[in-house]
Amino acid sequence: MSETLQHIVIVFGILFGLLTLAAGLIWIERRLLALWQNRYGPNRVGPFGIFIVLADMIKIFFKEDWIPPFADKKVFVIAPTIIMLTVLLSWAIVPVAPGVVVLDLHIGILFFLAISSIGIYSTVLAGWASNNKYSLLGGMRMSAQMFSYEVFMGLSLMGVVIMAGSFNLSDIVNAQENMWFVLPQFLGFVIFFIAGLAESHRLPFDMPEAESELIAGFHSEYSGMKFGMFFVGEYVGVTLISAMIVTLFFGGWHGPVLPPFVWFFLKMMFFICLFILLRAALPRPRYDQLLSYGWKILLPLALLNILVTGAIVLAIE
Amino acid sequence: MNNSFPVVQNLKEKFGETKILDQNTRDEFPTIWTPVSHVKEVLRYLKYTVDRPYRMLYDLTAIDERVRYHRHGQPPSEFTVVYHLLSFDRNEDIRVKVPLREDNPSLPSIVDVFPAANWYEREVWDMFGVRFEGHPNLRRILMPTTWKGHPLRKDHPARATEMGPFELPDDKQEHEQKALQFKPEEWGLKKQSEDSDFMFLNIGPQHPGTHGVLRVILQLDGEEIIDAIPDIGFHHRGAEKMAERQTWHTFIPYTDRIDYLGGVMNNFAYVLAVEKLAGIEVPDRVKVIRVMLSELFRIASHLVWYGTFAQDVGQMSPVFYMFTDRERILAVIEAVCGDRMHPNWFRIGGLAQDLPQGWEKLVQDVLDTINKNMSEYHKIAMKNRILKARTVDIGAITLDEAIEWGVTGPMLRACGLEWDFRKKRPYSGYDQFEFDIPTATKGDCYDRAVVRIEEIRQSLRIIEQCMKNMPGGRYKSDHPLTTPPRKEGTMKDIETLITHFLNVSWGPVIPEGEAFFGIEATKGNNGYYLVSDKNTLSYRTRIRAPSFPHMQIIPLMSKGTTVADLLAILGSIDFVLADVDR
Numbered sequence: 012m013s014e015t016l017q018h019i020v021i022v023f024g025i026l027f028g029l030l031t032l033a034a035g036l037i038w039i040e041r042r043l044l045a046l047w048q049n050r051y052g053p054n055r056v057g058p059f060g061i062f063i064v065l066a067d068m069i070k071i072f073f074k075e076d077w078i079p080p081f082a083d084k085k086v087f088v089i090a091p092t093i094i095m096l097t098v099l100l101s102w103a104i105v106p107v108a109p110g111v112v113v114l115d116l117h118i119g120i121l122f123f124l125a126i127s128s129i130g131i132y133s134t135v136l137a138g139w140a141s142n143n144k145y146s147l148l149g150g151m152r153m154s155a156q157m158f159s160y161e162v163f164m165g166l167s168l169m170g171v172v173i174m175a176g177s178f179n180l181s182d183i184v185n186a187q188e189n190m191w192f193v194l195p196q197f198l199g200f201v202i203f204f205i206a207g208l209a210e211s212h213r214l215p216f217d218m219p220e221a222e223s224e225l226i227a228g229f230h231s232e233y234s235g236m237k238f239g240m241f242f243v244g245e246y247v248g249v250t251l252i253s254a255m256i257v258t259l260f261f262g263g264w265h266g267p268v269l270p271p272f273v274w275f276f277l278k279m280m281f282f283i284c285l286f287i288l289l290r291a292a293l294p295r296p297r298y299d300q301l302l303s304y305g306w307k308i309l310l311p312l313a314l315l316n317i318l319v320t321g322a323i324v325l326a327i328e
Numbered sequence: 329m330n331n332s333f334p335v336v337q338n339l340k341e342k343f344g345e346t347k348i349l350d351q352n353t354r355d356e357f358p359t360i361w362t363p364v365s366h367v368k369e370v371l372r373y374l375k376y377t378v379d380r381p382y383r384m385l386y387d388l389t390a391i392d393e394r395v396r397y398h399r400h401g402q403p404p405s406e407f408t409v410v411y412h413l414l415s416f417d418r419n420e421d422i423r424v425k426v427p428l429r430e431d432n433p434s435l436p437s438i439v440d441v442f443p444a445a446n447w448y449e450r451e452v453w454d455m456f457g458v459r460f461e462g463h464p465n466l467r468r469i470l471m472p473t474t475w476k477g478h479p480l481r482k483d484h485p486a487r488a489t490e491m492g493p494f495e496l497p498d499d500k501q502e503h504e505q506k507a508l509q510f511k512p513e514e515w516g517l518k519k520q521s522e523d524s525d526f527m528f529l530n531i532g533p534q535h536p537g538t539h540g541v542l543r544v545i546l547q548l549d550g551e552e553i554i555d556a557i558p559d560i561g562f563h564h565r566g567a568e569k570m571a572e573r574q575t576w577h578t579f580i581p582y583t584d585r586i587d588y589l590g591g592v593m594n595n596f597a598y599v600l601a602v603e604k605l606a607g608i609e610v611p612d613r614v615k616v617i618r619v620m621l622s623e624l625f626r627i628a629s630h631l632v633w634y635g636t637f638a639q640d641v642g643q644m645s646p647v648f649y650m651f652t653d654r655e656r657i658l659a660v661i662e663a664v665c666g667d668r669m670h671p672n673w674f675r676i677g678g679l680a681q682d683l684p685q686g687w688e689k690l691v692q693d694v695l696d697t698i699n700k701n702m703s704e705y706h707k708i709a710m711k712n713r714i715l716k717a718r719t720v721d722i723g724a725i726t727l728d729e730a731i732e733w734g735v736t737g738p739m740l741r742a743c744g745l746e747w748d749f750r751k752k753r754p755y756s757g758y759d760q761f762e763f764d765i766p767t768a769t770k771g772d773c774y775d776r777a778v779v780r781i782e783e784i785r786q787s788l789r790i791i792e793q794c795m796k797n798m799p800g801g802r803y804k805s806d807h808p809l810t811t812p813p814r815k816e817g818t819m820k821d822i823e824t825l826i827t828h829f830l831n832v833s834w835g836p837v838i839p840e841g842e843a844f845f846g847i848e849a850t851k852g853n854n855g856y857y858l859v860s861d862k863n864t865l866s867y868r869t870r871i872r873a874p875s876f877p878h879m880q881i882i883p884l885m886s887k888g889t890t891v892a893d894l895l896a897i898l899g900s901i902d903f904v905l906a907d908v909d910r
Contacts, residue, residue, distance in 0.1 A: 048649075292643075
């Protein structure tokens with residue numbers, strides 16, 4: 012009984028923490044961007060403007076739940092729920108601290124790759140169902156983008172798997188007790204980081220929404236809570252990729268003095284801020300440039316990484 | 329006097345004395361009249377055959393001559409079409425005029441000689457109802473297609489109060505909306521190729537990447553642009569018509585709003601043209617202050633372009649830095665002129681006011697800050713590899729294409745031609761300054777950026793020299809047509825008092841004649857062609873805006889590229905929609 016209760020606490024704890032964090036990211040991102048862009052950002056509502064999150068949420072909840080008459084209604088409604096579902100599901104396998112994980116799967120990494128691929132459907136279907144030319148172009152770009160990074164995203168993680176000898180994330184974290192995998196697997200880390208940026212379609216890989224070209228692209232027609240789901244989905248996606256990077260390459264919860272959970276959180280926040288910094292700094296490539304970059308440079312590098320890692324591991328054994 | 333122009337003699341020998349008639353103008357450009365039957369041959373001759381040819385169609389416009397009084401020495405004409413050609417080899421212009429009759433105002437189109445004539449001829453048709461036979465698609469360009477009448481004709485009302493109350497019943501609204509719908513057949517575009525259907529995408533008129541109310545209709549195969557059709561006129565306010573009912577003096581604020589990022593640059597071209605008509609020489613101090621303010625505005629305008637250009641290729645932050653710096657410049661401009669974007673500060677024969685006390689420190693501070701920041705901006709934007717990948721070899725045009733299509737300013741210099749009015753035809757004392765004219769070679773989006781950024785540095789140099797060598801003296805000319813006139817003498821003698829009273833209440837009467845003055849504005853060559861009928865109002869004001877021809881080459885630059893590239897191209901042109909539509 013107590014084990015079940017403990018499990019329920021973990022599930023809801025992570026869910027609650029995650030949603031709070033995603034909402035807080037709205038404020039963090041706006042303040043950080045403002046800091047880097049010589050502006051103030053939201054600083055009026057509450058201490059340091061942090062209640063802007065509440066104000067935004069109230070606004071978004073009370074907006075009219077509008078479905079354009081020309082849209083494909085069922086798909087239009089389903090699309091934003093997919094992204095929420097998939098990113099939350101993927102979070103289930105991330106170990107936050109020793110034993111604190113929703114789903115301790117043996118095939119954790121495979122589960123993550125599979126579920127996050129389904130997330131693409133959200134964008135593509137939204138672009139299709141909106142029945143708007145800009146949205147369609149956005150959806151189309153997303154599917155092209157997916158072709159370019161899905162392949163090397165999975166491959167970039169195989170080096171870690173080879174070294175840890177397991178697909179289970181808790182095992183991988185434990186295997187890093189003495190050395191973070193970022194050192195032997197630096198190439199894998201870089202490739203996964205780039206793929207992760209593309210996965211969460213944030214600048215510089217925000218071609219599907221590209222506000223200066225496609226005016227929000229796949230979610231042009233969305234408003235109110237449906238738009239909110241894309242929005243929160245994107246932020247949870249950012250936390251997910253950051254959490255995965257920490258888990259796979261930066262020793263997860265391991266760290267001196269502070270409790271494991273705090274270490275995990277700090278490391279994750281570091282990468283989230285890095286995501287935001289990249290957004291502030293980089294322009295956006297064209298999507299065919301991303302495609303050729305992915306296939307011609309990153310894919311061979313990822314394969315090379317596996318080859319070398321495998322050879323070295325075999326030689327040592 | 330015109331006999332001194334060898335080119336006119338040359339034309340007379342070639343086409344006969346009766347077919348080529350001279351006209352004297354205040355700007356001392358060779359100006360000839362030729363009948364409808366010969367115009368095409370004359371233009372073809374000037375472009376291809378004549379020694380050191382006139383390769384650029386610089387402007388094409390018309391004049392409704394029906395109520396003009398002072399026309400002595402000119403052949404009878406009710407509508408006159410005016411071609412303005414430019415020769416880079418000669419550094420000379422020539423103006424070719426064609427007289428037309430009211431009952432059948434038509435003449436052959438010259439699109440096959442000068443491709444740039446396409447839009448200009450549409451504009452003349454739209455504004456004057458002059459038909460160009462053989463034009464590929466002679467339709468309205470600035471006014472809605474449903475418009476009745478031709479606005480720049482003298483019998484067309486100029487104010488809403490002369491036109492009856494405006495009504496928009498449902499059926500009219502529906503009719504107007506239908507007229508806005510794009511029909512590919514009208515432009516000779518196919519709806520599908522052999523293996524795919526094309527998508528027609530409206531970019532604008534409301535779109536963040538078009539920097540204003542511009543509509544570009546794209547024919548897309550996937551994301552590849554097969555053809556692009558710019559649709560302009562959404563920002564048309566009839567500035568040229570307004571000029572015909574404002575006094576010479578009260579039109580100055582309207583010029584501010586043509587290229588609204590260029591500020592006093594617009595005043596500059598206009599007052600220089602009026603001063604040429606009136607024969608006013610301004611004191612040195614006025615010249616240097618005008619140059620300094622213009623260069624400040626050039627930097628401000630280029631900074632806006634710099635930031636938005638980076639934004640157009642997806643870089644979020646630079647625009648905030650550039651706008652912060654622009655704000656610093658605007659603060660100086662505000663201290664000097666009392667206004668930020670629309671300073672309305674130059675006057676016929678002088679300036680509105682002298683420089684305020686302590687201006688040196690303000691200007692020096694801005695110079696120092698921007699000098700320091702420019703290298704940082706270069707690092708964050710221009711050296712970025714993604715930005716390079718997005719702009720190098722994108723939207724490139726050759727020098728020949730640029731000349732053919734009437735491209736001027738930084739876009740022309742990016743193609744490799746060192747052509748700048750400030751050097752080639754120094755006005756307002758530009759020959760006294762040391763500065764370089766940056767050029768590039770490829771003529772692509774990146775090269776245009778390189779040229780503009782170097783121009784900012786050169787402008788900083790000019791301003792520095794203005795500061796160090798600011799002459800003393802008056803900020804207004806003594807000429808009686810200076811408006812408002814100097815007030816000192818008014819309480820001493822009656823003549824001065826009367827002139828002052830008349831010039832302030834009615835406005836100055838500018839002597840009859842015609843003059844064009846072109847300056848190197850922020851976006852290219854900005855020029856005013858003024859026709860005075862010896863009145864307090866201008867008889868015809870033609871605004872030669874640089875952005876208009878630049879807009880016309882969008883299809884040329886964007887064919888075969890993608891939607892993302894189009895936005896980079898639009899960003900690299902640096903246009904202002906008010907400058908396109910006027």
